[in-house]
Structure formats: structure tokens, C-alpha cells
Amino acid sequence: MSHLSTNLVHGDDNTFRRVPDVIQPINVTTTFSYNEDPEKLVKAKDIEEGVITTRDPVYSRLSHPNSSKSEAVLEQLLDGHVVVYNSGLSAFFAALTYYHPKVLAIGNGYHGCHGIANIFTRISGLKQVSLDQYDQLGPGDVLHLETPENPFGTAHDLSFFVAEAHKRGAHVICDATFAPPPLQTPFEFGVDLVMHSATKYFGGHSDLLAGCLATKDIKVKNQLVSDRTFLGTTIANLDSYLLLRSLRTxxxxxxxxxxxxxxxxxxxxxxxxxxxxxxxxxxxxxxxxxxxxxxxxxxxxxxxxxxxxxxxxxxxxxxxxxxxxxxxxxxxxxxxxxxxxxxxxxxxxxxxxxxxxxxxxxxxxxxxxxxxxxx
Ligand SMILES: Cc1ncc(COP(=O)(O)O)c(C=O)c1O
Incomplete structure (x- = not known):
């Protein structure tokens, strides 16, 4: 297996390489012409039912070449199936939408994630408890662990919280923005969903907004991709180009x-x-x-x-x-x-x-x- 530095440069070589340019173009189009060969036309139903798993880009709210290419590179980096979003908070919103817990255990951490949790409390009565009240979690609930934690850069014990949440049938989301790989690899400790604000280290140049979720379960990825289509939270064209450029270094x-x-x-x-x-x-x-x-x-x-x-x-x-x-x-x-x-x-x-x-x-x-x- 090749190393991370190599995969960051070549991880998307086989994904949507549609032109010979070494640096792939920024696609400003929102829609893509369908294949001229009638035999190659793919029905939405076949995609939905998993009969066909890949297709050419259709409409940029679903995906576009550089969103798919940045996902391909991030999959190498995060060692899971990755879905990219137009911000870190969009990723967290998608994660809570996916799990729709009755109880959320959440620590201090980034105040914006509390803003999202408060929206769920307002619209669907989500109960929020602090991290050390994990005993209130039940099957299908969520423990959200940000580690290291914003703004202090101090770490929480992933293994401990994963064990306590799983004992009660709850899922664990880890916001690992502050220590991305290779500094920390949360899947090693049994986390269900890894979240990053890609605006930070993956972007690295303070010039793009993006977020991502990583999962070990392809079915989870497929549902997240489907939800993202309707939430309208796919990464933007220019931002995905910039993200891809940044991931190389x-x-x-x-x-x-x-x-x-x-x-x-x-x-x-x-x-x-x-x-x-x-x-x-x-x-x-x-x-x-x-x-x-x-x-x-x-x-x-x-x-x-x-x-x-x-x-x-x-x-x-x-x-x-x-x-x-x-x-x-x-x-x-x-x-x-x-x-x-x-x-x-x-x-x-x-x-x-x-x-x-x-x-x-x-x-x-x-x-x-x-x-x-x-x-
Ligand atoms: C730990 C953490 N998570 C999530 C976010 C939200 O990310 P974004 O600004 O890309 O929406 C931030 C932003 O500062 C953050 O620090």
C-alpha cells in the first residue's frame, strides 16, 4: 500500500479524469450533458436501488467532478467512506439529521455545533445533556465528542466515551477537526461517524468553506449522499477545486x-x-x-x-x-x-x-x- 503523502496527490487519479490537464479545471457548470450513447443512459431508479453505483455527473447539487475527486482523496486520508459538504456545520447538521436522536450528549466544544443542536431542540424536542450524563443515552441516541476540544486544544478519552455510548446502544460522532490524521484516527477507537470542518486543516489556506463526514458503512454514506441532495449542502464548485489543491500538501x-x-x-x-x-x-x-x-x-x-x-x-x-x-x-x-x-x-x-x-x-x-x- 502506498503512503499518505502519495495518496494525497494520486488518490483521485481514476475519479472523473475527463481532460488531460494535470490540474483539473474548475467546473462552473450546474448541469452536465447526458451521454450521447443511448445504451449508456442510467436511470435514477437503478441508482436508488443500488443496481448501478457510479454515474457521470448530472446536476451540481448532487455532485460534480471536483466534489467527487475531493471525496476520493479524503477517503484515503480518513480511511472510510466520505461525504463532503459546504461547511463543517452542514456536516454536523447532516449527521444529526441522519441519526435523529431523542437525546444528544454533547460537551462544550465549538459553539456553532450547539447552535445546530438548538435547532433540533426547537423543531423536534431533542433533549441535550452534558457529556458526563451519558447514562441518559438510550438506543439510537447520539454522543457527540469533540476532541481535541475548541478552543483549548485539550483531549477527551475517546475509548471511554465510545464504550459508555455503545453499551447503551447510542452512536458516537467525533468532531476531529482539531487533530486530523495522522495526529488522531478516531475509527481506531470505535467511533461511528467522524466529522471535520474541512475549512480548517484540509483547506489550510483560509480561503474555502467545507466539511465532511466519514463512515465505515457504505449504506450510511449512500443515505447521507441522498440526504445531501435534498438538503442542498454539497460543497461549491470553486471550494472543491481549492480543497483538492490544498489536500496535495x-x-x-x-x-x-x-x-x-x-x-x-x-x-x-x-x-x-x-x-x-x-x-x-x-x-x-x-x-x-x-x-x-x-x-x-x-x-x-x-x-x-x-x-x-x-x-x-x-x-x-x-x-x-x-x-x-x-x-x-x-x-x-x-x-x-x-x-x-x-x-x-x-x-x-x-x-x-x-x-x-x-x-x-x-x-x-x-x-x-x-x-x-x-x-
Ligand atoms: C471544532 C469545529 N467544528 C466545526 C466547526 C464548524 O466548521 P465550519 O466553519 O466549516 O462550518 C468549527 C469552526 O470553527 C470548529 O472549530
Missing amino acids: YEMRILRQSSSAEKIVAYFATNKDKYPALDRIYHSSLQKEEFVKQQLRGHSPVFAIELKTSELAKRLPSRLKYFHHATSLGGVESMIEWRAMTDPGVQETLLRISIGVEHPDDLIADLDQALSSLS
Whole structure:
């Protein structure tokens, strides 16, 4: 079997290679002419009944060449059947639509996922409980585990939560956006559905919105694809082209970003006393629990810090040279966010930091001068 870096470049070689161009074109069309050979026309009924499993593109709300090609590459990366969406939240909406649980156990994590859960509570009475109330789950319910967790980059014990949910007949969705492969591979721990905001590391350049779900069960994929047709949440044409371009260099980026973050966290954890403004650092590399070592082959490029006061936290971003003060993460450029700007549920002393591909020593020097200037 070939390696990840090779599969990221060649995983879609046999999927919709319709022109000789090395870089596949951006298809702006919404509809595709049917085959001129009447013998090759495929009925929707045969697709629905699984008599025929592949067909040429029909209409771009169903799929289009670059959406299929990005799915082919993501299948290599996530080691499952993959469905792509036009955002990470569309992927989570699709997952909850698919399982339609009566009870959802959900941790803190990304506030947007709570927004989706609240829609289900409003329209169908979904009961939401916290992660440690897993004893309230029953058959067909869902435990949604985001690990490592936004905005802290700290990890939860996947094996533990999967065992507790499965014992009760519930499904587990894992939002693994913060530590995508090869840093973490949730299927190894028995997760049913893996979710990613592909806007982050898979996109990697802060210029596309996408999401995906991965499953080991082809029947689940087929249902998700069918639902997506009617939800209208397929990835857009340009975004799928950009996603495909980005996936080619994904492995190099994620490994660099992860090792840089670990180095930067280690430096500030060791030298914390030099910075009177700095109160706390959060990251899975600082966690001592045994499961962290078993679960993570590398740490998230995202971590969080707390400063002594909210006023200091508000001021730090403008003192930095190499960090954009903006929301989001996963891009090649480092970012910092005074998290109170977008997340109503966090303490106002908190800053989320996303490490890019710049040299880690330059980022340490930049954070050092900015933190020192506050003291
Ligand atoms: C952990 C996590 N999950 C899901 C999302 C939502 O992704 P998107 O912005 O692509 O909808 C985000 C966005 O920040 C996130 O951080």
C-alpha cells in the first residue's frame, strides 16, 4: 500500500479524469450533458436501488467532478467512506439529521455545533445533556465528542466515551477537526461517524468553506449522499477545486504545524514565570492522562492561553507581528483570537492561538516580545 503523502496527490487519479490537464479545471457548470450513447443512459431508479453505483455527473447539487475527486482523496486520508459538504456545520447538521436522536450528549466544544443542536431542540424536542450524563443515552441516541476540544486544544478519552455510548446502544460522532490524521484516527477507537470542518486543516489556506463526514458503512454514506441532495449542502464548485489543491500538501502542513505548536507550548509552559501577564496555558501536550498518549500521535496546532485580566487579553493581539487577529484556524498563517469576540460562552481572559507554517522560533520570539511588553 502506498503512503499518505502519495495518496494525497494520486488518490483521485481514476475519479472523473475527463481532460488531460494535470490540474483539473474548475467546473462552473450546474448541469452536465447526458451521454450521447443511448445504451449508456442510467436511470435514477437503478441508482436508488443500488443496481448501478457510479454515474457521470448530472446536476451540481448532487455532485460534480471536483466534489467527487475531493471525496476520493479524503477517503484515503480518513480511511472510510466520505461525504463532503459546504461547511463543517452542514456536516454536523447532516449527521444529526441522519441519526435523529431523542437525546444528544454533547460537551462544550465549538459553539456553532450547539447552535445546530438548538435547532433540533426547537423543531423536534431533542433533549441535550452534558457529556458526563451519558447514562441518559438510550438506543439510537447520539454522543457527540469533540476532541481535541475548541478552543483549548485539550483531549477527551475517546475509548471511554465510545464504550459508555455503545453499551447503551447510542452512536458516537467525533468532531476531529482539531487533530486530523495522522495526529488522531478516531475509527481506531470505535467511533461511528467522524466529522471535520474541512475549512480548517484540509483547506489550510483560509480561503474555502467545507466539511465532511466519514463512515465505515457504505449504506450510511449512500443515505447521507441522498440526504445531501435534498438538503442542498454539497460543497461549491470553486471550494472543491481549492480543497483538492490544498489536500496535495496537507501532510507536510499538518506535521509542521503540530510540531511547531508543541514546541511553542513547551517553551511558554517552561518559561511561564518570565511573563507576569500569562496566567494559564491549555493544550493536550500538557495533559498527563494515559489516554492522551494512546490516542494522539501528535498534538493539535491549536492551543489557548489565559491572561491575568480581560484588558490584557484584549490588548495582546495588536502587539503581535506574525499572528493575524481573526477567528478560524488551520491556515498556513498563524492566528490569535480574543475568543470573547465570537464565543459568548468563554471567559474574557482567553486567547485561542492557531499555529501556521512559519518558523516556530520566529513565533516564539513574537509571542515573547508581545507578552513582555504587557508586563
Ligand atoms: C471544532 C469545529 N467544528 C466545526 C466547526 C464548524 O466548521 P465550519 O466553519 O466549516 O462550518 C468549527 C469552526 O470553527 C470548529 O472549530
